[in-house]
Amino acid sequence: MHWQANGLDYGIPLQVDQWLQAGRAVLVNGSRAYLAQARRRYPDLLAVLVEVRPEVLRQRLLARGRETAEEVEQRLARNAGLQTTTDPSVRVLDNSAGLEVAVAGLFTLLREEGVLPQA
Numbered sequence: 001m002h003w004q005a006n007g008l009d010y011g012i013p014l015q016v017d018q019w020l021q022a023g024r025a026v027l028v029n030g031s032r033a034y035l036a037q038a039r040r041r042y043p044d045l046l047a048v049l050v051e052v053r054p055e056v057l058r059q060r061l062l063a064r065g066r067e068t069a070e071e072v073e074q075r076l077a078r079n080a081g082l083q084t085t086t087d088p089s090v091r092v093l094d095n096s097a098g099l100e101v102a103v104a105g106l107f108t109l110l111r112e113e114g115v116l117p118q119a
Helices: 015-021 032-041 054-064 069-082 099-112
Strands: 002-005 008-011 048-051 091-094
Touching (some): 002 032, 054 069, 091 099
Parallel strands (some): 048 091
Antiparallel strands (some): 002 008
């Protein structure tokens, strides 16, 4: 799987197929714009939409320093256009707080979906 976003090329290696065939759970960071293609290849995938409040995303992107202020604003505009999902099978995770909160939320979501054993 491969796609372009924000002026960069992204991809997921073919090893994912081997890991899945071995019965492993696999977590990848994908793209909302590529979700339909990913679902065709992996119809049982659990899609998790990681959302963040725009002002938090702006602050994080500017702090990284990899993009100009104009590129950050373009990215935020693109993000706003993709943010909404009408697909009830897509789970939503708020990543506006700290990393520890987001990770705990992800683990809770994966336990609810039966991907991870209950704690």
